[in-house]
Amino acid sequence: MAGEKTIVCRCEEVTLETxxxxxxxxxxxxxxxxxxxxxxxxxxxxxxxxxxxxxIVAATNxxxxxxxxxxxxxxxxxxxxxxxxxxxxxxxx
Amino acid sequence: MKVWNLLIVGAxxxxxxxxxxxxxxxxxxxxxxxxxxxxxxLLGQLHQEPNGEWWNGIDVANxxxxxxxxxxxxxxxxVSVYDLEQSEFGWKVYTSEGMEKTEKLLLATGATExxxxxxxxxxxxxxxxxxxxxxxxxxxxxxGNTCVIIGANVLSIAIANELRLCGVEVxxxxxxxxxxxxxxxxxxxxxxxxxxxxxxxxxxxxxxQAGRVAKYIHPSLxxxxxxxxxxxxxxxxxxxxxxxTEIIGDKKVKGVKTVNIRSNGEIIPNTERITEADFVCIAGxxxxxxxxxxxxxxxxxxxxxxxxxxxLHSERMETNEPNLFVxxxxxxxxxxxxxxxxxxxAGLTIASEIKGNKKHSDSAIEExxxxxxxxxxxxxxxxxxxxxxxxELIYQQFELxxxxxxxxxxxx
Numbered sequence: 001m002a003g004e005k006t007i008v009c010r011c012e013e014v015t016l017e018t019x020x021x022x023x024x025x026x027x028x029x030x031x032x033x034x035x036x037x038x039x040x041x042x043x044x045x046x047x048x049x050x051x052x053x054x055x056i057v058a059a060t061n062x063x064x065x066x067x068x069x070x071x072x073x074x075x076x077x078x079x080x081x082x083x084x085x086x087x088x089x090x091x092x093x
Numbered sequence: 094m095k096v097w098n099l100l101i102v103g104a105x106x107x108x109x110x111x112x113x114x115x116x117x118x119x120x121x122x123x124x125x126x127x128x129x130x131x132x133x134x135l136l137g138q139l140h141q142e143p144n145g146e147w148w149n150g151i152d153v154a155n156x157x158x159x160x161x162x163x164x165x166x167x168x169x170x171x172v173s174v175y176d177l178e179q180s181e182f183g184w185k186v187y188t189s190e191g192m193e194k195t196e197k198l199l200l201a202t203g204a205t206e207x208x209x210x211x212x213x214x215x216x217x218x219x220x221x222x223x224x225x226x227x228x229x230x231x232x233x234x235x236x237g238n239t240c241v242i243i244g245a246n247v248l249s250i251a252i253a254n255e256l257r258l259c260g261v262e263v264x265x266x267x268x269x270x271x272x273x274x275x276x277x278x279x280x281x282x283x284x285x286x287x288x289x290x291x292x293x294x295x296x297x298x299x300x301x302q303a304g305r306v307a308k309y310i311h312p313s314l315x316x317x318x319x320x321x322x323x324x325x326x327x328x329x330x331x332x333x334x335x336x337x338t339e340i341i342g343d344k345k346v347k348g349v350k351t352v353n354i355r356s357n358g359e360i361i362p363n364t365e366r367i368t369e370a371d372f373v374c375i376a377g378x379x380x381x382x383x384x385x386x387x388x389x390x391x392x393x394x395x396x397x398x399x400x401x402x403x404x405l406h407s408e409r410m411e412t413n414e415p416n417l418f419v420x421x422x423x424x425x426x427x428x429x430x431x432x433x434x435x436x437x438x439a440g441l442t443i444a445s446e447i448k449g450n451k452k453h454s455d456s457a458i459e460e461x462x463x464x465x466x467x468x469x470x471x472x473x474x475x476x477x478x479x480x481x482x483x484x485e486l487i488y489q490q491f492e493l494x495x496x497x498x499x500x501x502x503x504x505x
Contacts (some may be wrong), residue, residue, distance in 0.1 A: 005212035005339075016210065051207045051380050051401060065395045069402055073387040075187075076175035078127075084175075084189055 008056070009049045011042020019053065023060040030057045030070035040071055096182055096194040097123045099443050102174050102385060103201035105133020106429040107421025107436035109157035111199055114440025114461075116164035118454075120447060123167040123195070125188060130231065131158045131170055133203055134422075135429055137226040139255050150429065151230075157433075177388050183416045197416050197443045201436065202382045204400060204422035209244060209269040209377035212339040218346030222376035226252045229259040237372035241349045242266040243337045244376030245284050252376075253329045264368050265323065267335040267351055269377070280358035281319070281333045321353060336360070346373050379426045386423070389414045392494065398483035399425030405495075408462060408488045410439035413495045418443060425487075427480060428472045434465040 003017035014037045022028065022036050030053050033039055040046035040053055050071045058065045076085065099115050101108045104126035116122045130136060132154025140148050161168060169190070176187040183196035206221045208214065220228075222242060228234045239262045242249050253263045268284050323332035336358075339350040353364035380401035383393065391414045392405040403424055410418045420439035421432035438461040445454035469481055 006210050007215055008210050010215055047205070048208060049210075051205075052210060065402075067394045067402075069383070069387055069393055073384045075177075075388055077384045077388065078173040078175040078189070080173075080175045080189060084187075084191075087192065 008052055009037075009039035009042060009046075011044050011048075012038040012040075014039040016056070019056055020060055023057055027061060028057075030054050031072075033057060034071060045077070046071055095121075096196060097121050098195070098447050099123075099197045099199060099440075100125070100184070100186055100193055100195035101199045101201055102126075102186070103133060103203055103421065103423075104128075104131045104158075104168060104170065105201060105203050105421060105432065106135050106153070106157070107203075107432040107439070108133070108199070108201035109154070109161055110433045110436030111201060111420055111440035111443075112161045112166045112168075112436075113157065113164060114437045115444045116161065116166045116440075118441065118444035118448060120444055122161075122165075123169070123193065124161070125169045125172040125174065125193075127171070127173045129171045131168060134223075137223070137230045137252075137255075138429060139230060139258070140251050153429070174385060177385060179389075179415075196447065197418065199410075199418045199420060199439055199443065200385050200404075200423055201419070201421045201432075201439075202385060202423050203432075204379040204426050205382045207377040207380050207401075209375055211243065211270060211337055211375075213342065213346075214340055214375060216340055216342045216346050217344065218342065218371065219340055219373045219375065222249050222252050222374040225372070225374045226255060229256060229261075235259050235261060237370070238262060239264055239370045240372045240374060241337075241368050241370040242374045242376055243269050243340075243349065244374075244378070245331055245333050246376055246378060248379065249374070249376035250329075250331065252374075257329060263329045264370055265330045265332050265335070267332050267337050267349070268354075269375075270336055270338060281354060281356050284333045338365070340373050341367065346371065349373055379422070381423045381425060383423060386412065386414075386417070386419065389417060391417065394487060394490065396425065396483050396487065398479050399487075403487070405487065405491050407491045407496075408438075408484075409442040409458060410435060411442065411491075413491070425480065425484065427469065430468045431465060431472060434461065434468045437461045438465060 004015055006016040008014055008016050008019055018037055019033055019039055022033055033053060034041055040050050054065050054070055098120035099122045101112055101124040104124045108124050112122045112124050135150035135154040138150030142148055173189045174186055178185040184198040186193045206223045225236050228236045241264050242253055245266050245268050249266055253266055256263055319333060321334055323330035334354055335351050336354050337349050337351050341347050341350055348367045348369040350367050353361040381403050383402050383404055386404040391412045393402050394405050395402050404412050404419050406412050406419050406424055410420050412419055418439050420435040441454055441458045441461055
């Protein structure tokens with residue numbers, strides 16, 4: 001399959017080939033794939049590709065997807081301005 | 094600053110019905126939704142029920158919206174939640190419009206689409222099937238004149254018909270690359286298996302016939318006799334023995350390169366061809382959207398039948414996190430009617446906790462639970478087989494982990 005032409009993480013332009021090679025070389029988890037390749041680390045916060053990364057890792061390692069979330073979510077889970085983060089709206093509501 | 098009895102994130106079928114149930118019991122309720130219109134995925138839905146009646150999601154959404162407002166529910170759209178925090182009164186919910194305080198928090202955030210990456214899927218003109226649905230049914234914008242859909246599943250067939258009603262020529266529905274780690278749908282045999290789950294309700298006599306036959310024969314045989322050129326449902330050819338290998342185009346989509354494949358997914362040599370289209374939809378299926386629950390110490394389970402990772406929860410929609418509840422597709426991908434019924438359960442459960450009138454509420458909750466089971470059984474769209482069984486296991490696991498005195502055990 002054309003793994004070198006298939007982009008998985010659009011934000012960081014990480015290909016399927018890079019991800020599969022990384023998993024095979026280090027027999028690693030989704031989190032390790034993210035740290036090594038930056039897949040899922042881009043602007044969208046992995047919202048597009050995180051489920052795909054989990055599936056590739058599970059299929060390549062030949063094991064089921066684990067119950068624990070493999071790629072963590074951290075606040076803020078949506079883009080937020082400094083004003084909002086600083087509580088700028090708080091007195092209004 | 095006001096403390097709500099209940100704050101709901103997500104104004105889709107589950108969130109709206111939960112608000113209606115809770116406000117009906119006298120709770121002060123607020124709903125917030127990220128989208129600029131109320132109704133969630135209901136807004137995109139338009140299909141014919143087996144009894145011939147049309148399910149118009151926009152009408153349903155408007156009806157629920159009005160009912161909630163009549164009951165005094167405060168509803169805000171275009172507001173995103175970016176963080177949550179436990180507090181002495183319940184929850185602090187941080188939104189793009191400031192912080193909200195609430196005793197109980199219900200996450201009804203629905204599901205997200207899972208793409209099937211294939212070479213060329215980043216070319217402009219390629220979109221998820223849900224995006225095409227929103228363009229057509231919500232924004233009233235025709236995404237293009239001709240289209241190819243990659244991924245043959247319940248959702249893609251339903252939306253293909255909606256696109257047809259928008260005046261789009263859906264040239265074909267093909268499957269995504271077989272034997273790839275990227276897709277759960279896999280070989281034609283697997284695709285057939287899942288499509289057969291819905292044939293008794295399918296909108297086409299032809300597929301219904303196939304379904305009837307397939308009750309007696311194995312899906313592998315059904316695939317064997319599945320015509321190479323596909324079967325037409327409402328003039329849309331569904332080709333489960335044709336797989337997309339690449340989307341072509343430079344600055345704009347030109348078409349999809351496909352090959353014919355055998356039942357086991359093997360590519361048949363020299364069958365490559367190109368179907369031209371001015372937009373391409375990828376239908377990779379849905380997965381629950383658990384991000385807000387993931388900011389808490391909520392326990393998660395991966396359940397294939399329910400579409401992915403879900404917060405562990407009881408049948409009454411409680412999570413292990415105090416004052417945190419879930420309803421709708423965040424608990425597993427199912428139809429809007431199931432989500433609505435789950436919303437009612439969650440709203441009543443929460444009202445019961447706040448009001449403390451167990452006797453009165455228990456019978457109402459029991460009745461609501463029956464409705465969930467009934468809707469599940471009668472669901473027009475079954476996203477995966479064995480949903481009911483998978484749900485039972487989740488409820489049992491919750492009881493074991495969080496209700497029983499005994500230490501944690503695992504159900505496998």
